[in-house]
Amino acid sequence: MRESSCSMTEQDSPRRQRAQAKRDPTEWHGHRIVTETDLGAVFEEDDAARRRRSSMRRIRHGVVLVLLIGLVAAAVYVALGIARGDISIGASEPSPEPTSTCPAGPFDYQDPSAITVNVFNSTTIDGLATTAADQLRGRAFAVRDIGNKQVGPTGMTAIIISGEGGRANAFTLQRTIPDSLYVADEREDRTVDVVVGTSYAGIIPPEGIDITPAALRCAGEGQPTPTPAPTAP
Structure with missing residues (x-):
């Protein structure tokens, strides 16, 4: 079952x-x-x-x-x-303005008898350096050398050349010679060169000289700076 x-x-x-x-x-x-x-x-x-x-x-x-x-x-x-003007982009920044190399001073007027000067003629005018030297001697400047020296550009009254140590002496000569321009060089003594040009017309009368301390006067903006040519050996 x-x-x-x-x-x-x-x-x-x-x-x-x-x-x-x-x-x-x-x-x-x-x-x-x-x-x-x-x-x-x-x-x-x-x-x-x-x-x-x-x-x-x-x-x-x-x-x-x-x-x-x-x-x-x-x-x-x-x-x-x-x-x-809060943000400036480097690529759009203006180029920096060139700084002036003209000594600002102020410089004091010096005793002319303590300043040794070399006088040079940059023109074809015979005897111009001798004339300028005689005038500076009459103002008690100690004139050492007289000669010829080319400069550029021509047509100026006079250029005053010195090293750093002779800037006050250069200022004294610039106050003596009207419309003169200052140019610096690398000399180490206190002597000053005066290079007269075709516009030279003599020195300022003693009573007209301003002895107030001031800066040297160099070539203005946009004007060529007078440059002495090397003196031939």
Whole structure:
């Protein structure tokens, strides 16, 4: 009887399975049927991914927009700063103006008898240096050398040349010779050279000399500085 009962159970098992399959709407002959619930779950996952992607795009767009606004604000700030002069750009800075090499002083008027002077003629006028030397001797200057020396440009009254130590002496001579211009050189003593030009017309009378301390007078801005040519050996 037990064997018969087991045999019937084994025979009934496929029937039960088929009966259960008929009752389960998601299966058909052993195959899984995709239901609306399954499709909804799949599309729900797609919608979530789409929302995540959309959210990331909005975040990226927001970051880009903030950066663009920052760049525009920086550009406006720089433009206003340049317009007001608060900000300067290296490439647009003007070249620095050349500094003047003319000694500012002030220098005191010196005793002419303590000043050694060399007088030179830069013109083709014979005896001009001798004439100037005699006039300076008459004013008590100690004239040492008299000769010729070329300078450029021509047409000036006189140039006064000295080293740093002779600037006060040069100032004294410049107050004595009207319209003369000062030129510095590298000599180390206090001697002064006077180079007279074609416009030289003599020295100032003693009563007309201004002994007030002041600066030396050099060539003005835009005017060529008289330069003595080297003396031939």
